[in-house]
Amino acid sequence: MSIRQTDLDRIRTLPLFADMTPSVFRDATAGAFLQRFPAGTTLLMEGDPVDFLYVLLDGAVELQGSWKEKEAVLAVLRPVSTFILAAVMLEAPALMSARTLERSEVLMLSGEALRRTTRQDPAFGFAVVQELAGCYRGVVRMVKAHKLRGCLERVANYLLAQSARQGDPHHIVLPYGKRVLASLLGMTPENLSRAFAQLADYGVQVRGPEIHLARPRALERLARPSPLIDNHVKAGPLPIGRAGTESLTTTPGAPPPPAPSGVSAAPRTA
Amino acid sequence: MSIRQTDLDRIRTLPLFADMTPSVFRDATAGAFLQRFPAGTTLLMEGDPVDFLYVLLDGAVELQGSWKEKEAVLAVLRPVSTFILAAVMLEAPALMSARTLERSEVLMLSGEALRRTTRQDPAFGFAVVQELAGCYRGVVRMVKAHKLRGCLERVANYLLAQSARQGDPHHIVLPYGKRVLASLLGMTPENLSRAFAQLADYGVQVRGPEIHLARPRALERLARPSPLIDNHVKAGPLPIGRAGTESLTTTPGAPPPPAPSGVSAAPRTA
DNA sequence: CGTCCGTTTGAGCCTGGTCAATATGAGTGG
DNA sequence: CCACTCATATTGACCAGGCTCAAACGGACG
Structure with a gap:
C-alpha cells in the first residue's frame, strides 16, 4: 500500500501533475498504490470497467484492441506515461487492453479522486483538458498515417x-x-x-x-515526414505564396445530398 | 455580427454547453458570430492556426487530411456539432482541413474566451474534459475498425x-x-x-x-458489430458500464514512441 | 437534347497477407 | 558445457484484397 515519496515525485514530472499545488496533489493521489507486474501480464481487458488511472513508472506496456480473433497493437508506452485517462474521466469501459511487455512498475491512482479533483480544481481541470487534447491529436496523426x-x-x-x-x-x-x-x-x-x-x-x-x-x-x-502527421517534425517555413490554397476558398462541386429524415444525434469532433 | 438568440439556444443543447450558468455562457460566447458558407468552401486548412471553435448549426462539413497529393476524409459532421476543440485548447495548428459539403451555417466562438472560461469555471472545464475524452474514444474506435x-x-x-x-x-x-x-x-x-x-x-x-x-x-x-468499436451497439449482458456518448470522430494517433534511453518526453495516452 | 458529374463495371496489376519451411537466439535442464 | 525447447525472425512461394486505368451508364441541369 505504501508508496515511496520518490515514486510520487516521478509523476510530478508529468505535465498533468506538474503545476498542481501540494495540497491538491495530495488529494488527487490519495489512496494511490504501486504495483509490480511480470512481463506478459494483462493489466486491463477491453470492455472492463476502469477504476484507476494507470501511470507506468518502469518497464513497457502495450495497448491493444481485438475483434474476431484478430488483434492489433494501438500503442506502446514507456515510462513515465499515463494511460486510460479518457475512460477514467467518462467512467466508461476500456476500449483497449493493456499488457506488460516487460517486468513493469505501475502506479494506480483512484479514478474517483481524480474526477473529484478535476471538477473542483480549475487548474488541474485545464491540465486534463490539455492532456486529452494531446492524446486526441496523437490518434488523429495515427489515422492520417494509416490512411495516407x-x-x-x-x-x-x-x-x-x-x-x-x-x-x-x-x-x-x-x-x-x-x-x-x-x-x-x-x-x-x-x-x-x-x-x-x-x-x-x-x-x-x-x-x-x-x-x-x-x-x-x-x-x-x-x-516525406510532415509536421501534421509526425509530431517530431518541426514545422518548416512554408512556401510563401501557397499556390492557390487560401482558406475560405470555395471550390466547385459538392451537390447537397438530401438530408436524412431521422434526427441526428449531435456528433462531436474536436 | 449579431447572432440570433435562437442560434445560441441551439448550441445550448450540446452537452458541452448544456450545464453552464447563463452568465458563464454569456462570457464564453462573447464575440461569437454566425457565418454562412456555400458548398465546397474550405473553412480551415490543415496547418493553419486555429482562432475559433466552430459549431456547425446547419449543413454538412467534412474533416480531411492530406499527404503527398493524397487525401482522406476523417469525419463527416452533421448539425449540431463542434469541431477542432482540441486545437483550440492547445492553441495548436489544425491537423485536419474542414470543408463544407453543402451550404452551411457555422457559429464561430472565440478560442481565447473559451480557454479563459475553461480555466476559470470548473464545471465547464469538466464538460470540455468529457467532450475531449469522448472524441478521443471515437477516434480510437475508428483506428480499431481500420486495423481489425x-x-x-x-x-x-x-x-x-x-x-x-x-x-x-x-x-x-x-x-x-x-x-x-x-x-x-x-x-x-x-x-x-x-x-x-x-x-x-x-x-x-x-x-x-x-x-x-x-x-x-x-x-x-x-x-459482427461490437460495443468496443461501434458506439451505437449497446453493451451485452455482462458489462455494467454505461454506454458512453462518443462521437464517430475518427482520429487514430500514434503516441510518440518513448525514448529508450535518457530523458523521456512523457508520452501521453488516455 | 446535350453536357457534366458521379457512379458503376470490367480488366489487369500490385501491394500486402497467408502458409510453410528454415534460421537464429535466449532460456532451461541434463 | 551442451542438448533441447521455445519464441522470434527471416525467406520463399502463392494467393487475394484492393487499387488503377479505362470505358460505359445514368441522372441533374441548362
Whole structure:
C-alpha cells in the first residue's frame, strides 16, 4: 500500500501533475498504490470497467484492441506515461487492453479522486483538458498515417521518428520486438522484414534490434515526414505564396445530398 | 455580427454547453458570430492556426487530411456539432482541413474566451474534459475498425450504424455522396460499389442513396458489430458500464514512441 | 437534347497477407 | 558445457484484397 515519496515525485514530472499545488496533489493521489507486474501480464481487458488511472513508472506496456480473433497493437508506452485517462474521466469501459511487455512498475491512482479533483480544481481541470487534447491529436496523426501512407512509408517514417527521439541521425535501436512493431505499424511481421529489406536501397542496415541509417537524407526523401502527421517534425517555413490554397476558398462541386429524415444525434469532433 | 438568440439556444443543447450558468455562457460566447458558407468552401486548412471553435448549426462539413497529393476524409459532421476543440485548447495548428459539403451555417466562438472560461469555471472545464475524452474514444474506435476489419466488414458495419441512427432496421438513406463515404471508410469509390454488390448476398439492395436492408440479421452475422468499436451497439449482458456518448470522430494517433534511453518526453495516452 | 458529374463495371496489376519451411537466439535442464 | 525447447525472425512461394486505368451508364441541369 505504501508508496515511496520518490515514486510520487516521478509523476510530478508529468505535465498533468506538474503545476498542481501540494495540497491538491495530495488529494488527487490519495489512496494511490504501486504495483509490480511480470512481463506478459494483462493489466486491463477491453470492455472492463476502469477504476484507476494507470501511470507506468518502469518497464513497457502495450495497448491493444481485438475483434474476431484478430488483434492489433494501438500503442506502446514507456515510462513515465499515463494511460486510460479518457475512460477514467467518462467512467466508461476500456476500449483497449493493456499488457506488460516487460517486468513493469505501475502506479494506480483512484479514478474517483481524480474526477473529484478535476471538477473542483480549475487548474488541474485545464491540465486534463490539455492532456486529452494531446492524446486526441496523437490518434488523429495515427489515422492520417494509416490512411495516407503505404507500408514502406510508414516504416521509413517510424525509423526517422526513432532517430530523432534517440538523438542519433545514423543509428537507432528498436525499443521493442519486431512482432509488436509490425502490429503497431499495421502490418504483418513478414512484411516488416521485407520492408526492412527494401529499405536497404535507402541506406538502412538492420542487425537484430540495431539499425544503422547510412543515408538519412535519402530515407527522408522517401518518407516525406510532415509536421501534421509526425509530431517530431518541426514545422518548416512554408512556401510563401501557397499556390492557390487560401482558406475560405470555395471550390466547385459538392451537390447537397438530401438530408436524412431521422434526427441526428449531435456528433462531436474536436 | 449579431447572432440570433435562437442560434445560441441551439448550441445550448450540446452537452458541452448544456450545464453552464447563463452568465458563464454569456462570457464564453462573447464575440461569437454566425457565418454562412456555400458548398465546397474550405473553412480551415490543415496547418493553419486555429482562432475559433466552430459549431456547425446547419449543413454538412467534412474533416480531411492530406499527404503527398493524397487525401482522406476523417469525419463527416452533421448539425449540431463542434469541431477542432482540441486545437483550440492547445492553441495548436489544425491537423485536419474542414470543408463544407453543402451550404452551411457555422457559429464561430472565440478560442481565447473559451480557454479563459475553461480555466476559470470548473464545471465547464469538466464538460470540455468529457467532450475531449469522448472524441478521443471515437477516434480510437475508428483506428480499431481500420486495423481489425476488412473493407466489406467496414461497409456492413457502417450500414448497421446508419440503420440504428436513422431508426429504421430495413431502410436507410446515405447522408452524403458515395465518393465521400468511400474515403471515410478508407477505400476507393470503385471498391465501395463492389462492396455494395457483394452485400447483395446479405439482403442489401442499393438504389442511388436509398438502401434497403432485407435481412438485417444476416448482415449482422457478417458485420459482427461490437460495443468496443461501434458506439451505437449497446453493451451485452455482462458489462455494467454505461454506454458512453462518443462521437464517430475518427482520429487514430500514434503516441510518440518513448525514448529508450535518457530523458523521456512523457508520452501521453488516455 | 446535350453536357457534366458521379457512379458503376470490367480488366489487369500490385501491394500486402497467408502458409510453410528454415534460421537464429535466449532460456532451461541434463 | 551442451542438448533441447521455445519464441522470434527471416525467406520463399502463392494467393487475394484492393487499387488503377479505362470505358460505359445514368441522372441533374441548362
